[in-house]
Amino acid sequence: MMKTGAQILLECLKREGVDTIFGYPGARTLLVHDALHGNPDFRHILVRHEQGAAHAADGYARSTGKVGVCLTTSGPGATNLVTGIATAYMDSVPMVALTCQVTTADIGNDAFQEADMVGITRPITKHSYLVTDVKDLARIIREAFHVASTRRPGPVLVDLPSDVLAAMADGKIPDRVGRRGYQEAPMLNKRQLVRAAEVINAARRPLIYAGGGVIMAEAVSDLRNLAEKGGIPVTHTLMAIGAMDTSSPLSIGMLGMYGAWYANKAVDECDCLIAVGARFDDRVTGRLDSFAPNARIIHIDIDPSSIRKNVQVEVPIVADARQALEGLVEMIEEKRHEGWMGEIRAWKQEAPLPRPQSDTPVPHEIIEAISAVAGETPVVASDVGLSQMWTANYFGFPAPRQYITSGGLGTMGFALPAALGAAIGNPGRPVFAINGDGAFQMNVQELATCSHYMIPVKTIILNNGKLGMVRQFQKVFLKERFAATCLGRGVDFCMVARGFGVAAFKVTRKEDLVPTLAKAVATPGPVVVDVDIHPDCYSFPMVPPGKKAIEAIFSPEEWEG
Secondary structure, three states, X not given: OOEEHHHHHHHHHHHOOOOEEEEOOOHHHHHHHHHHOOOOOOXXXXXXXXXXXXXXXXHHHHHHOOOEEEEEOOOHHHHOXXXXXXXXXXXXXXXXXXXEEOOOOXXXXXXXXXXXXXXXXXXXXXXXXXOOOHHXXXXXXXHHHHHHHOOOXXXXXXEEEHHHHHOEEOOOOOOOOOOOOOOOOOOOOHHHHHHHHXXXXXXXXXXXXXXXXXXXXXXXXXXXXXXXXXXXXXXXXXHHOOOOOOOOOOEEEEOOOOOOHHHHHHHHHOOEEEEEOOOXXXXXXXXXXXXXXXXXXXXXXXXXXXXXXXXXXOEEEEOOHHHHHHHHHHHOOOOXXXXXXXXXXXXXXXXXXXXXXXXXXXXXXXXXHHHHXXXXXXXXXXXXXXXXXXXXXXXXXXXXXXXXXXXXXXXOOOHHHHHHHHHHHOOOOOEEEEEEHHHHOOOOOHHHHHHHHOOOEEEEEEEOOEOHHHHHHHHHHOOOOOXXXXXXOOOOHHHHHHXXXXXXXXXXXHHHHHHHHHXXXXXXXXXXXXXXXXXXXXXXXXXXXXXXXXXXXXXXXXXXX
């Protein structure tokens, strides 16, 4: 039976297990949206901006482990996805972006709403396709999902000219798929695994440095088994929050620029560092020449280009994290490093995470209050800036895929649409979006999407009237020359939310915080809670640029520049 390209596309998506598409229509998507009309196999979520579609697909993918899918028209519709695609690429999130395009005959002629999406997205995707023949469509869609979800996951773009969507073909979907030169998973070098086990067994102060690849590889239980059998403490990156239950005695929190000082101190003092699914990025290492100076370093990563890119390592292992960790658990000796753990506990007491007190709501108290009312299985999306660091350090996540945020790209405006996607992918679970007032305004229009579909995202705004993280830099490093970071408090966010049909509450007093948050959780559908905080609330400790990771400061006054 002959089918149109649009029909073939949807059959391929169904074959891949797709049930939700985040999209925005245009002239070039007409045939796809027509095929979606009344189709019981798919739920199409009409976002209010294409960037919102990309972030929603991203949040859906991060929180479920499935491939997220977004769909837009050509030209500006497609280019509006770019920030969301780059966000997914930097954090290794599986996504397929479907952009519709002008006809194949018009490509290259500066046609109305034409943009070279393959060229534009080549640096920020695992692969980009331009489909020029409907006979190739089924194969390409299968390839796109295969590439997006295997090895190191990431976004794939498929550009679909409108004449290809209208053309007819039998649409046979290939049973097997693969790209020449693309290896789904690397072969584990068992000799290297034996070397790694020997280094771990000889260590007196071993430390695991867990990255987001642990979660992407579904290797959390294996990581925990390694830590528990070897008595090895674990520090984690922003992307690996939940890889260890934060209440575990072996969990020592987040390392890096805004992480715990004692986590960075443990890295500085350890004699064996086991990095798993991490890329030694600048926000973690501080000065590269002083990172883990006493450690024999083992690096497990599925991407060979990440190994020895920033830091020289003694035992490189190119492998799937789960496979490598399973092998290591069998090989290492059962130990308890009581003296080492005692040192770490002493460092925690010496320099704990700050807990300032005030008569008005304080960020760590707000985050802990949200955690208290969130239930056992929440999904929390935080935006970028101070709200991200406060959430990462103070919420407390026992499991993976409960916390989602933009790490590598640091994209403001991420939280609300990502939470929207997470809520669609996790029906019945409480979902929160934690934002600063600056980040919230970047994709505020997605409140309309939440309202339209009654998506129960609870949005918390930590409102200081400032661009807080940039203001912190100005306060610490530029002697309080606050340029272009004052947003003011002229926006009534509760009124804005109600204008979108969303319930909203305002908090100005500490005693109202928990009751209001509890009321927000109990209110059906989306809710906005606007919480005033002092403009001089900052995230400390902080490692100043160019300094060693252990040279963190705990207040602006400590910086001597």
